[in-house]
Amino acid sequence: MSLNEIVDKLSLNEKKLLLLLERLGGEASIEEILKSGGFRQQVEIMNASSWLKSKKLVEINELTKTFYSLDKEGLQFIKKGLPEKRVLLFLLKNQGCATLDEIKRKSGISSSEISIAIGWLRKKGWADISKEKDKVVIKVTERGKKVAKTKDEDEKILEYLYKNPDSEVEESRINNLKSRKNVIKSKLAKVYIIRLTETGKKVVKSGIRIEEEISQITSKIIKDGSWRRAKIRAYDIHAFVPSVYGGKQHPLTFLIEKIRKIFLSMGFEEIEGNFVESCFWNMDVLFIPQDHPARDMQDTLYCKKPSKIKVEDRELLKRIADVHENGADTGSIGWRYRFSKDECEKVLLRTHTTVNTIRYLYSNPEPPCKVFSIGRVFRRENLDSTHLPEFYQIEGIVHERGANFRQLIGLLKEFYRRMGFERIRFRPAYFPYTEPSMEVEVFWNGKWMELGGSGIFRPEVTLPAGVKEPVLAWGLGLERLAMLKFGLKDIRNLYIADLEWLKNVGFKV
Numbered sequence: 372m373s374l375n376e377i378v379d380k381l382s383l384n385e386k387k388l389l390l391l392l393e394r395l396g397g398e399a400s401i402e403e404i405l406k407s408g409g410f411r412q413q414v415e416i417m418n419a420s421s422w423l424k425s426k427k428l429v430e431i432n433e434l435t436k437t438f439y440s441l442d443k444e445g446l447q448f449i450k451k452g453l454p455e456k457r458v459l460l461f462l463l464k465n466q467g468c469a470t471l472d473e474i475k476r477k478s479g480i481s482s483s484e485i486s487i488a489i490g491w492l493r494k495k496g497w498a499d500i501s502k503e504k505d506k507v508v509i510k511v512t513e514r515g516k517k518v519a520k521t522k523d524e525d526e527k528i529l530e531y532l533y534k535n536p537d538s539e540v541e542e543s544r545i546n547n548l549k550s551r552k553n554v555i556k557s558k559l560a561k562v563y564i565i566r567l568t569e570t571g572k573k574v575v576k577s578g579i580r581i582e583e584e585i586s587q588i589t590s591k592i593i594k595d596g597s598w599r600r601a602k603i604r605a606y607d608i609h610a611f612v613p614s615v616y617g618g619k620q621h622p623l624t625f626l627i628e629k630i631r632k633i634f635l636s637m638g639f640e641e642i643e644g645n646f647v648e649s650c651f652w653n654m655d656v657l658f659i660p661q662d663h664p665a666r667d668m669q670d671t672l673y674c675k676k677p678s679k680i681k682v683e684d685r686e687l688l689k690r691i692a693d694v695h696e697n698g699a700d701t702g703s704i705g706w707r708y709r710f711s712k713d714e715c716e717k718v719l720l721r722t723h724t725t726v727n728t729i730r731y732l733y734s735n736p737e738p739p740c741k742v743f744s745i746g747r748v749f750r751r752e753n754l755d756s757t758h759l760p761e762f763y764q765i766e767g768i769v770h771e772r773g774a775n776f777r778q779l780i781g782l783l784k785e786f787y788r789r790m791g792f793e794r795i796r797f798r799p800a801y802f803p804y805t806e807p808s809m810e811v812e813v814f815w816n817g818k819w820m821e822l823g824g825s826g827i828f829r830p831e832v833t834l835p836a837g838v839k840e841p842v843l844a845w846g847l848g849l850e851r852l853a854m855l856k857f858g859l860k861d862i863r864n865l866y867i868a869d870l871e872w873l874k875n876v877g878f879k880v
């Protein structure tokens with residue numbers, strides 16, 4: 372930008388401030404600028420200077436300075452005089468000499484003030500103190516005689532601070548007074564010094580004309596035609612403005628919304644479920660064997676209160692027990708153990724959202740249906756950069772006549788494609804409730820990453836629910852997906868309340 376262009380974009384206050392700074396020798400504090408006139412309020416100067424700073428025409432330096440005022444005792448000194456001065460004047464009236472007793476009796480000065488005064492008389496060299504027999508004799512010196520007619524440094528400062536409270540005083544000049552009790556009070560305050568930069572100086576030299584200008588167009592200005600005569604300030608579209616961070620969704624919420632929209636747009640309906648479930652619904656109806664390692668205390672969070680949830684439907688309980696024991700009429704031979712009713716009444720925090728879809732199937736056994744859920748699950752995991760004890764699963768089922776494995780693959784591919792992942796692959800896997808089963812993996816940053824499981828529900832799972840047609844099912848991790856989408860190295864970042872991070876995290880598509 373040329374100097375002319377810079378000048379053109381200056382506001383009236385910016386121009387005024389530049390000219391003033393030049394007049395004050397290129398540098399001044401806000402107070403000095405205020406005193407020299409031209410501005411009514413400090414904020415005007417602060418505003419103009421921060422704009423000029425952003426345009427690199429001034430620098431603003433912040434200094435912390437000490438400002439002094441008189442305290443209680445200091446104000447007394449103003450009224451009565453310094454105690455040493457008062458004793459000095461008494462001594463001079465008394466031919467320049469007196470004993471301590473005489474001073475105490477005749478001067479009318481309190482004895483506590485006298486003892487302070489004696490100390491200072493000696494220190495300042497205004498009097499000599501000696502002992503004659505048992506009497507303390509105080510005798511004015513030459514210096515004392517001189518000072519009686521004038522004011523000493525301390526008195527000058529007292530007077531100055533009396534007239535100008537909150538002023539700066541050189542440290543070495545105020546030390547004496549500061550060493551006395553309750554005479555001086557001080558406070559620290561910030562002082563802003565504004566200084567023209569080299570460019571600032573050049574801009575001032577290039578010539579700045581002060582003229583009234585319009586910085587905001589109003590309907591009034593348009594109606595009365597005054598815009599024709601006035602100068603209208605050019606916008607500086609490169610001017611610095613502070614970043615505004617308005618309310619914004621948490622990245623996870625953002626992602627959940629996106630996933631929700633994808634499934635809704637693919638014709639799915641959303642379902643929900645409970646955090647607290649019985650083993651029966653979370654495990655047994657899904658044909659998870661009762662000695663399965665996932666049921667172990669090491670993997671599952673069980674509840675103490677209540678410690679049991681009874682299966683109300685006794686007939687259903689019997690059916691599931693049979694399926695586990697011998698397969699009942701599902702065509703399976705079952706797990707061939709004795710089913711424990713105690714085991715299935717245990718209470719846990721759901722370990723997967725497959726409990727939501729299986730419950731849905733039990734209450735809606737008639738096809739067709741396409742439902743999904745996005746919900747939290749809980750596992751006894753140790754927290755590390757890729758594991759959380761509490762995380763979200765993206766769960767879903769398709770229940771319809773003729774549903775098949777290829778359809779499941781296509782559906783998951785489509786979901787991930789809409790999430791922005793082109794390369795995904797499926798690997799054979801095992802889950803007690805699906806056959807066939809597969810794992811979904813996506814390719815990201817040169818690596819295959821496991822994102823979830825899927826398969827077709829086994830007859831041991833569907834037939835006891837009265838479901839006859841095939842059910843495609845999947846359960847995918849949300850946080851892993853989020854790590855990829857937000858480029859995170861540590862999954863825990865999603866749950867720390869770090870606003871800086873949240874401000875800057877961006878969705879990578």
Ligand code: PHE
Nearest residue numbers: 723725824825826844845846
């Ligand atoms: N419930 C499985 C898990 O938590 C995922 C899954 C869901 C697998 C549905 C197959 C079918 O990992």
